[in-house]
Amino acid sequence: MADVTLQTGTAHNSTASGALLAADGTPLKKKLRQALAVSRRRAFLLVAPLLLFILASFAIPILLLLVQGVKDDTFSSIMPETTVVLSEWDANSEPTEDMAAALVADLISARAIDRSLPTKVGTRVNREVSGAISLFKKTTRKAAKMEAPFLAELHKTDKKWKDINYWRAMKIASKTITPAYYAAAVDKKYLADGSFTDQPEDRQIYVSLFLKTILVSGGVMLACILLGFPVAYLLAHLPSRKANLLMIFVLLPFWTSLLVRTTAWIAMLQSAGVLNDLFVWVGITSDDQRFSMIYNMTGTIIAMTHILLPFMILPIYSVMKAIPPSHVRAAKSLGATNWTAFWRVYFPATIPGIGAGGLLVFILAIGYYITPALVGGQDGQLISNFIAYHMQKSLNWSLAAALGGILLVLVLILYWLYDKIVGIDNMKLG
Amino acid sequence: MTGTNGTDDFVVFDQVQKSYDGETLVVKNLNLSIAKGEFLTMLGPSGSGKTTCLMMLAGFETSTHGEIRLGGKPINNIPPHKRGIGMVFQNYALFPHMTVAENLAFPLQVRKMSKAVTREKVAKALDMVQMGEFGDRRPSQLSGGQQQRVALARALVFEPELVLMDEPLGALDKQLREHMQYEIKHLHERLGVTVVYVTHDQSEALTMSDRIAVFDDGVIQQLAAPSVLYEKPENAFVASFIGENNKLRANVDTVSDGVAHVTIDSGDKVQALAVNCGQNGNTMLSIRPERVLLSADAPNRLEGKVLELIYLGDHIRCRMAVAGHDEFIVKVPNSSDHAALNVGETCSVGWLTEDCRALDAA
Numbered sequence: 001m002a003d004v005t006l007q008t009g010t011a012h013n014s015t016a017s018g019a020l021l022a023a024d025g026t027p028l029k030k031k032l033r034q035a036l037a038v039s040r041r042r043a044f045l046l047v048a049p050l051l052l053f054i055l056a057s058f059a060i061p062i063l064l065l066l067v068q069g070v071k072d073d074t075f076s077s078i079m080p081e082t083t084v085v086l087s088e089w090d091a092n093s094e095p096t097e098d099m100a101a102a103l104v105a106d107l108i109s110a111r112a113i114d115r116s117l118p119t120k121v122g123t124r125v126n127r128e129v130s131g132a133i134s135l136f137k138k139t140t141r142k143a144a145k146m147e148a149p150f151l152a153e154l155h156k157t158d159k160k161w162k163d164i165n166y167w168r169a170m171k172i173a174s175k176t177i178t179p180a181y182y183a184a185a186v187d188k189k190y191l192a193d194g195s196f197t198d199q200p201e202d203r204q205i206y207v208s209l210f211l212k213t214i215l216v217s218g219g220v221m222l223a224c225i226l227l228g229f230p231v232a233y234l235l236a237h238l239p240s241r242k243a244n245l246l247m248i249f250v251l252l253p254f255w256t257s258l259l260v261r262t263t264a265w266i267a268m269l270q271s272a273g274v275l276n277d278l279f280v281w282v283g284i285t286s287d288d289q290r291f292s293m294i295y296n297m298t299g300t301i302i303a304m305t306h307i308l309l310p311f312m313i314l315p316i317y318s319v320m321k322a323i324p325p326s327h328v329r330a331a332k333s334l335g336a337t338n339w340t341a342f343w344r345v346y347f348p349a350t351i352p353g354i355g356a357g358g359l360l361v362f363i364l365a366i367g368y369y370i371t372p373a374l375v376g377g378q379d380g381q382l383i384s385n386f387i388a389y390h391m392q393k394s395l396n397w398s399l400a401a402a403l404g405g406i407l408l409v410l411v412l413i414l415y416w417l418y419d420k421i422v423g424i425d426n427m428k429l430g
Numbered sequence: 431m432t433g434t435n436g437t438d439d440f441v442v443f444d445q446v447q448k449s450y451d452g453e454t455l456v457v458k459n460l461n462l463s464i465a466k467g468e469f470l471t472m473l474g475p476s477g478s479g480k481t482t483c484l485m486m487l488a489g490f491e492t493s494t495h496g497e498i499r500l501g502g503k504p505i506n507n508i509p510p511h512k513r514g515i516g517m518v519f520q521n522y523a524l525f526p527h528m529t530v531a532e533n534l535a536f537p538l539q540v541r542k543m544s545k546a547v548t549r550e551k552v553a554k555a556l557d558m559v560q561m562g563e564f565g566d567r568r569p570s571q572l573s574g575g576q577q578q579r580v581a582l583a584r585a586l587v588f589e590p591e592l593v594l595m596d597e598p599l600g601a602l603d604k605q606l607r608e609h610m611q612y613e614i615k616h617l618h619e620r621l622g623v624t625v626v627y628v629t630h631d632q633s634e635a636l637t638m639s640d641r642i643a644v645f646d647d648g649v650i651q652q653l654a655a656p657s658v659l660y661e662k663p664e665n666a667f668v669a670s671f672i673g674e675n676n677k678l679r680a681n682v683d684t685v686s687d688g689v690a691h692v693t694i695d696s697g698d699k700v701q702a703l704a705v706n707c708g709q710n711g712n713t714m715l716s717i718r719p720e721r722v723l724l725s726a727d728a729p730n731r732l733e734g735k736v737l738e739l740i741y742l743g744d745h746i747r748c749r750m751a752v753a754g755h756d757e758f759i760v761k762v763p764n765s766s767d768h769a770a771l772n773v774g775e776t777c778s779v780g781w782l783t784e785d786c787r788a789l790d791a792a
């Protein structure tokens with residue numbers, strides 16, 4: 001493009017169109033990009049290991065988790081023909097001979113590959129309607145000997161096949177991409193015809209559990225603010241020698257294992273524990289009416305507050321440390337009482353710290369697992385304990401993923417709200 | 431005000447002492463009376479106790495000993511917010527979460543003034559410092575000089591009778607600082623408030639003040655009007671802290687009629703005004719560079735050797751070696767008949783006896 005380069009020894013080299021040229025005739029912009037590219041590449045290489053690590057340990061697992069929550073190919077991969085036939089069924093008319101034939105054929109071929117496969121399918125269908133595991137075991141055993149018409153044979157094998165609900169359950173299970181788990185995670189049931197209904201009363205646990213988790217996290221956050229604010233204030237205003245000592249006490253929990261701390265609370269709070277002994281000794285309660293402060297919600301809240309307290313104190317402290325003492329003095333010289341100076345001048349300046357600490361504690365609390373698991377007993381369990389349960393015990397990973405996905409969305413909403421109300425730029429973490 | 435003895439006692443420090451650690455006195459036996467409407471500056475090097483004095487007056491520090499009176503009443507036991515003293519801080523101390531107008535409204539709100547009155551006073555105070563259009567801005571959206579103006583307006587908006595300023599211009603650049611000096615001075619003249627101003631910048635103090643208290647080491651070294659301080663320093667510290675000053679060590683032979691006959695360390699005998707030198711013993715002679723005479727018939731003549739000449743337009747600055755002291759500065763006015771000087775040459779240096787002050791030897 002540089003056909004009319006003026007090389008007249010003037011200060012500017014430029015093309016006819018006016019773009020600046022570097023000394024060797026390439027356009028200056030391109031030259032600059034080249035020069036910057038090197039440093040950009042170097043910067044990228046420097047962070048590449050961390051980027052890869054985060055990708056592998058954080059981004060990809062979360063993505064997989066989100067996918068897991070809506071994807072379930074147990075049924076469709078083991079029972080391909082049935083899946084196709086079921087997808088054409090409207091879930092209201094009587095089951096057809098085609099459906100029965102496909103089911104029997106799939107069961108036979110699945111059993112041929114691995115004897116456990118039909119039971120897996122049964123387990124999956126069982127999540128939608130109970131009694132499916134035994135039904136599938138029984139049917140698989142007899143399938144090899146069946147002959148057309150298969151629907152009649154199935155009815156003969158087990159009366160349950162006459163019940164349309166089992167067919168509907170299969171239709172639900174046959175969907176590879178399914179909202180069933182997210183629906184289950186909010187106490188809804190996904191029906192074969194594509195609609196949703198409420199779970200039966202006694203199985204509606206997750207919504208109230210989410211609410212409970214949010215309430216507990218909010219309570220822990222409030223307790224941390226109330227307890228942490230005065231400590232942070234002391235830390236920021238004591239002479240440095242005393243402040244350092246106090247800081248060690250604040251940080252001490254970070255240096256002891258979480259398990260040790262949690263079990264220490266068991267020793268403190270159990271009915272034969274230190275606190276109850278003290279209460280009995282002082283006469284607050286009698287020996288046969290000791291308070292139950294552990295293995296219930298009280299224990300969960302007390303232990304979590306203690307464990308999360310430093311996450312509240314440190315951001316508030318660092319914000320307070322940066323507030324010039326002259327601000328409060330100015331307020332007083334302008335006629336404000338101690339309280340007014342605190343409330344109208346000092347306190348507003350600490351809000352970024354309270355916000356940061358609050359958000360941090362809330363987000364940590366909402367996903368807290370180990371403490372409720374250890375000291376929560378029956379009613380002190382939070383949503384994370386149920387996620388763990390579905391991961392480890394019931395092996396319903398998709399439901400665990402759906403619960404986790406909802407938790408993630410909740411946290412993101414909180415983050416968004418925080419940004420709207422306080423502003424993320426205002427957050428001071430340390 | 432219910433002054434008890436004259437007008438000179440609106441603010442009184444009466445034998446005030448202050449110690450932070452119980453070991454050293456940061457303020458040693460301070461006695462100071464400030465008249466109503468006066469602009470008094472506390473001038474002194476860093477660490478000399480100026481801020482401490484101001485803080486005691488404002489109520490943020492308590493004096494270890496002595497009494498501070500405001501309008502005749504002791505205020506030692508009155509908390510800061512009841513003293514009604516306006517204050518301007520070095521870092522302005524504007525409240526960052528409030529707008530400029532809200533900052534100014536703050537002292538009026540805590541005094542429970544009505545909204546209408548508040549609005550009116552805020553507008554008036556902002557206009558007074560030419561910041562009328564900036565009421566809705568946050569302090570962080572203002573330049574340093576603008577923030578300073580707002581801080582000034584905030585300290586004045588509730589019409590205190592006494593305003594304290596602790597190095598309020600310290601963070602501004604030179605030009606803006608000089609401009610603000612005049613603005614503050616004019617505001618003071620217009621409003622008639624009493625101002626106690628703290629600075630370590632002597633030219634600032636000379637420009638603005640009615641009287642200057644020169645602090646060093648927790649003691650007022652001299653308390654006087656700017657011209658007196660410059661022309662009649664009472665001790666060596668004041669002479670060297672304010673303006674430029676040639677110092678010659680000497681020994682007092684006799685003192686008669688206020689004139690000290692002294693022998694300089696080099697052996698020459700000269701005369702000086704006896705100010706603070708005792709009857710005999712060591713003394714420090716202090717001569718301003720512009721008062722040195724270079725003519726051969728001047729009194730108190732000494733031999734001087736020209737070491738360096740700096741041409742400064744309106745005058746020529748000449749560094750000389752005089753009486754074994756080679757930082758002796760002479761300012762030669764650039765008049766048509768000024769002495770011709772060349773580096774390396776010797777000439778005679780002298781002074782009028784009343785221009786040379788024999789001070790303490792410190």
Ligand SMILES: Nc1ncnc2c1ncn2[C@@H]1O[C@H](COP(=O)(O)OP(=O)(O)O)[C@@H](O)[C@H]1O
Nearest residue numbers: 450451456474475476477478479480481482483
């Ligand atoms: N809060 C304090 N605690 C202990 N010592 C202090 C305190 N404030 C000032 N000082 C000491 O008192 C002396 C005078 O300080 P200050 O009044 O701030 O001087 P100035 O304002 O003249 O620079 C200094 O030596 C300083 O170290």
Ligand SMILES: [Mg+2]
Nearest residue numbers: 477480481482
């Ligand atoms: Mg100071």
